[in-house]
Amino acid sequence: MFENKDNASTSIGDLGEFGLIDHLTKNFIIKQKSTVKGIGDDAAVIACDSKKELVVSTDLLLEGVHFDLSYMPLKHLGYKAVIVNLSDIYAMNAEPQQITVSIAASNRFPVEALEELYAGIEAAAKLYNVDVVGGDTTSSTTGLLISITALGTVKKGEAVYRSGSKENDLLVVTGDLGAAYMGLQILEREKEVFKVNPNSQPDLEPYSYLVERQLKPEARKDIPNLLKELDVKPTAMIDISDGLSSEILHICKSSKVGCNLYEDKIPLDPQVISTCEEFNLDSTTIALSGGEDYELLFTVKSEDFPKIKANPHLSIIGHITDEKEGVHLISRAGTKIPIIARGWNALNNNE
Amino acid sequence: MFENKDNASTSIGDLGEFGLIDHLTKNFIIKQKSTVKGIGDDAAVIACDSKKELVVSTDLLLEGVHFDLSYMPLKHLGYKAVIVNLSDIYAMNAEPQQITVSIAASNRFPVEALEELYAGIEAAAKLYNVDVVGGDTTSSTTGLLISITALGTVKKGEAVYRSGSKENDLLVVTGDLGAAYMGLQILEREKEVFKVNPNSQPDLEPYSYLVERQLKPEARKDIPNLLKELDVKPTAMIDISDGLSSEILHICKSSKVGCNLYEDKIPLDPQVISTCEEFNLDSTTIALSGGEDYELLFTVKSEDFPKIKANPHLSIIGHITDEKEGVHLISRAGTKIPIIARGWNALNNNE
Numbered sequence: 241m242f243e244n245k246d247n248a249s250t251s252i253g254d255l256g257e258f259g260l261i262d263h264l265t266k267n268f269i270i271k272q273k274s275t276v277k278g279i280g281d282d283a284a285v286i287a288c289d290s291k292k293e294l295v296v297s298t299d300l301l302l303e304g305v306h307f308d309l310s311y312m313p314l315k316h317l318g319y320k321a322v323i324v325n326l327s328d329i330y331a332m333n334a335e336p337q338q339i340t341v342s343i344a345a346s347n348r349f350p351v352e353a354l355e356e357l358y359a360g361i362e363a364a365a366k367l368y369n370v371d372v373v374g375g376d377t378t379s380s381t382t383g384l385l386i387s388i389t390a391l392g393t394v395k396k397g398e399a400v401y402r403s404g405s406k407e408n409d410l411l412v413v414t415g416d417l418g419a420a421y422m423g424l425q426i427l428e429r430e431k432e433v434f435k436v437n438p439n440s441q442p443d444l445e446p447y448s449y450l451v452e453r454q455l456k457p458e459a460r461k462d463i464p465n466l467l468k469e470l471d472v473k474p475t476a477m478i479d480i481s482d483g484l485s486s487e488i489l490h491i492c493k494s495s496k497v498g499c500n501l502y503e504d505k506i507p508l509d510p511q512v513i514s515t516c517e518e519f520n521l522d523s524t525t526i527a528l529s530g531g532e533d534y535e536l537l538f539t540v541k542s543e544d545f546p547k548i549k550a551n552p553h554l555s556i557i558g559h560i561t562d563e564k565e566g567v568h569l570i571s572r573a574g575t576k577i578p579i580i581a582r583g584w585n586a587l588n589n590n591e
Numbered sequence: 592m593f594e595n596k597d598n599a600s601t602s603i604g605d606l607g608e609f610g611l612i613d614h615l616t617k618n619f620i621i622k623q624k625s626t627v628k629g630i631g632d633d634a635a636v637i638a639c640d641s642k643k644e645l646v647v648s649t650d651l652l653l654e655g656v657h658f659d660l661s662y663m664p665l666k667h668l669g670y671k672a673v674i675v676n677l678s679d680i681y682a683m684n685a686e687p688q689q690i691t692v693s694i695a696a697s698n699r700f701p702v703e704a705l706e707e708l709y710a711g712i713e714a715a716a717k718l719y720n721v722d723v724v725g726g727d728t729t730s731s732t733t734g735l736l737i738s739i740t741a742l743g744t745v746k747k748g749e750a751v752y753r754s755g756s757k758e759n760d761l762l763v764v765t766g767d768l769g770a771a772y773m774g775l776q777i778l779e780r781e782k783e784v785f786k787v788n789p790n791s792q793p794d795l796e797p798y799s800y801l802v803e804r805q806l807k808p809e810a811r812k813d814i815p816n817l818l819k820e821l822d823v824k825p826t827a828m829i830d831i832s833d834g835l836s837s838e839i840l841h842i843c844k845s846s847k848v849g850c851n852l853y854e855d856k857i858p859l860d861p862q863v864i865s866t867c868e869e870f871n872l873d874s875t876t877i878a879l880s881g882g883e884d885y886e887l888l889f890t891v892k893s894e895d896f897p898k899i900k901a902n903p904h905l906s907i908i909g910h911i912t913d914e915k916e917g918v919h920l921i922s923r924a925g926t927k928i929p930i931i932a933r934g935w936n937a938l939n940n941n942e
Contacts, residue, residue, distance in 0.1 A: 263706075279726070286688075296740075298693055302729060369623070
């Protein structure tokens with residue numbers, strides 16, 4: 241009766257996820273003096289006491305949109321659901337401490353299936369040293385859904401936002417990119433093979449790193465500590481969940497800066513390169529748009545270069561420019577290509 | 592491939608919501624010293640500093656399970672989704688300060704529909720003075736889903752748990768009970784009428800209080816303050832979301848006590864009494880099992896009786912006994928009837 245009574249017809253996909261959040265929350269005002277940072281970063285920041293701030297992040301994972309149980313074992317799904325949230329906490333330069341876990345499951349899932357899911361949640365909570373302190377459990381009319389909220393703490397003034405990048409800062413990324421997306425391609429291919437011949441035995445060995453990055457990602461727990469050891473405080477930071485291009489654009493938009501990203505500096509695993517060749521895909525495009533790598537992307541002052549240059553965990557992939565210079569990829573051939581968001585967009589999946 | 596690979600077949604409905612949470616989280620251990628209270632109360636409690644504790648609660652609302660958009664306007668739904676969570680914070684004797692709001696919506700919902708939903712969220716946030724600090728927005732393959740996490744603070748040592756009731760404590764409830772459930776019955780009846788004759792004009796006037804309690808519930812923001820003014824600290828407290836009987840059993844189980852509840856003391860609005868007669872329903876059963884009243888149920892020491900006895904917001908409805916005496920309703924006729932949980936169980940809705 242109600243939801244269709246007017247003639248409105250703007251599709252939510254038209255705005256995209258970030259546009260939609262911006263649009264829906266534009267009237268929201270902050271009134272509590274304890275709210276240090278509201279909507280618009282990897283996590284909200286709340287004042288705790290004179291020494292400490294609280295960091296809060298939340299994510300929703302839906303079957304058929306964010307995961308496919310035909311190749312994602314439930315235990316891995318539980319593990320990944322936790323990792324996705326912890327990654328946001330590390331991206332604030334904070335230490336996660338607690339999570340709440342809410343699930344909705346249809347009666348297709350027996351208790352034993354949920355036990356598997358929770359075993360994955362427990363394994364991640366144990367490894368990352370966080371407590372599961374609450375949640376909600378309910379039935380759904382269809383499918384499985386997981387909503388996790390992560391809480392962490394950071395020393396007052398040490399939280400790193402998306403908005404602090406300045407011209408000439410260096411753009412740095414941890415680990416390597418594109419593997420989780422290529423892992424997904426491998427699993428999708430095996431699913432098709434399985435449909436045709438359920439007895440086929442897939443040989444995933446040549447793709448082991450890719451599949452692991454997709455099915456059992458890890459959050460960069462080590463990076464906030466590493467940065468402390470190196471005595472470097474990033475000027476801005478974000479985690480790579482939607483793809484490098486999307487995250488660079490977030491930092492540039494929040495920080496009101498431009499950026500030059502160098503194609504030849506983007507860290508790629510050899511399996512990503514060989515599998516991209518096999519699939520006839522451009523590995524740079526995959527790194528830019530693949531997503532789900534859960535690496536950290538950050539900027540540091542140029543004078544911090546000596547502190548980070550030789551670190552095996554870190555790759556310097558570009559530098560920050562004035563806003564009016566725009567956001568560009570500098571290709572191997574030296575051409576300047578504008579970067580536009582092509583990250584994986586959960587809002588377009590069911591259109 | 593994975594979720595059905597074993598022969599497991601315990602339905603999640605067999606355990607019930609609370610049994611399921613207990614079962615799935617029984618291995619979870621608390622390691623963070625900041626975790627004061629984990630799973631098992633209206634909210635988790637986290638140490639903040641030497642003077643303050645943080646309170647966190649989360650709830651999941653699904654279309655087709657928790658709400659029906661054929662009679663629930665989206666603006667009211669947004670409002671109610673916030674209230675449900677704030678009620679849990681008040682039930683800890685805490686003050687809510689921030690919420691995160693995650694939604695998943697299918698492409699059946701245009702942006703304008705989500706604007707309505709967010710207008711309701713904004714209205715509740717404004718009235719209850721909480722900031723919306725984050726969230727997630729995604730598509731769903733079917734229907735609408737809202738996941739809200741509420742954060743609040745309480746002076747260290749002032750949080751009230753379910754577990755503190757002692758023998759001879761008085762059992763107290765705020766407001767009146769059963770109206771939200773009867774409002775739902777009215778709306779369900781009008782929906783059937785509407786299906787037969789879409790031009791019928793329902794006269795909801797005689798049921799205005801009931802319908803408002805269902806469509807626009809309020810959380811008892813006033814009670815933590817009232818208790819401070821009266822200089823009463825409850826020994827245990829819970830909010831009434833699933834029905835009086837279910838909440839009494841939660842307190843008794845957590846506190847390891849029994850309880851006598853007096854039928855003639857249960858506060859009922861005249862509209863509940865008259866509408867129960869019209870529907871040929873027993874009003875005591877409705878108060879015990881209806882749910883969604885979002886009143887607060889608490890126990891106080893018997894010596895606090897003079898402080899609360901004449902308060903129009905509070906009804907003394909029973910007293911706490913030794914655990915081995917069990918949990919009973921003392922009927923108007925004086926018979927002792929064991930109380931069993933018959934609260935509305937979201938896990939049985941789609942069986």
